[in-house]
Amino acid sequence: MNILSIGAHPDDIELGCGGTLIKAAREGHNVFMYVLTRGGASGDPVERTHELITSANFVGAEKLWVDNFEDTKITVSNKLINHLEYFIHKSNPDIIFTHSAQDYHHDHRAIAEATMEASRFSQNVLAYEVPITKTFNPQVYYDISDVMEDKLELIKVFWSQRNKLFTRTNAVKGLAEYRTFQSRLNTQLTAVESFEVAKMCLGKDFEPVKLPQQPLPETISRNVELDDIIEHSGKEAKQTIAENGLGMQYDSLLHRHGE
Ligand SMILES: [Zn+2]
Numbered sequence: 001m002n003i004l005s006i007g008a009h010p011d012d013i014e015l016g017c018g019g020t021l022i023k024a025a026r027e028g029h030n031v032f033m034y035v036l037t038r039g040g041a042s043g044d045p046v047e048r049t050h051e052l053i054t055s056a057n058f059v060g061a062e063k064l065w066v067d068n069f070e071d072t073k074i075t076v077s078n079k080l081i082n083h084l085e086y087f088i089h090k091s092n093p094d095i096i097f098t099h100s101a102q103d104y105h106h107d108h109r110a111i112a113e114a115t116m117e118a119s120r121f122s123q124n125v126l127a128y129e130v131p132i133t134k135t136f137n138p139q140v141y142y143d144i145s146d147v148m149e150d151k152l153e154l155i156k157v158f159w160s161q162r163n164k165l166f167t168r169t170n171a172v173k174g175l176a177e178y179r180t181f182q183s184r185l186n187t188q189l190t191a192v193e194s195f196e197v198a199k200m201c202l203g204k205d206f207e208p209v210k211l212p213q214q215p216l217p218e219t220i221s222r223n224v225e226l227d228d229i230i231e232h233s234g235k236e237a238k239q240t241i242a243e244n245g246l247g248m249q250y251d252s253l254l255h256r257h258g259e
Contacts, residue, residue: 004093012130014154022147023146023147035066041072049066056232057234074107085118088119103134104133116198182194
């Protein structure tokens with residue numbers, strides 16, 4: 001399957017569905033990550049982009065795209081919808097993960113709304129939560145018990161955000177445990193990521209279905225300035241990490257920050 005995850009800021013995707021993506025990539029699915037801003041309102045955008053690249057390597061993402069919308073200034077606009085539609089088409093997803101429409105952060109809400117417009121020809125859209133999301137009512141649960149420790153490592157990649165309460169291990173783990181209890185799935189499970197259904201289409205065997213992709217209108221591709229977008233393949237770099245160990249890279253991050 002092709003899985004596209006969409007986030008406003010570096011660390012949103014990882015907090016919301018990082019465990020799901022790690023597990024999906026290990027199972028051989030193609031994971032794509034599209035981040036709209038470089039997080040300039042809460043840190044150095046160069047550093048935060050570097051953290052995103054490290055994250056994509058850890059996940060083993062087929063592609064990471066980092067756009068250049070201004071942090072905290074995202075509104076539903078023709079440009080936003082065009083960019084989302086362009087990368088939705090490029091990744092041809094079976095499932096899209098995006099922000100929740102009721103999210104606490106206005107950038108998140110704008111992307112949630114714009115995703116619904118941009119994904120009008122996609123069949124399956126799920127919304128994720130982050131520890132600060134309010135008014136979230138999940139219907140879909142995905143077991144990440146076997147990759148929870150990996151998710152915690154993934155969040156630590158976002159070193160520049162280490163003082164934010166919601167990136168702390170207790171917050172991330174606590175939410176996953178809370179949703180596990182709430183899901184009433186199985187007492188063997190210890191961690192789940194949960195999702196709201198924004199859109200879902202079932203096939204004849206009741207599996208999520210994907211219909212053939214339609215051509216992307218030229219009016220959309222013409223409105224996307226690719227020069228301003230960073231593209232990175234985490235899948236190739238993943239091999240390097242597997243050979244060298246992520247620990248080395250994390251150690252170098254710690255070293256870089258003088259700790
Ligand atoms: Zn965010």
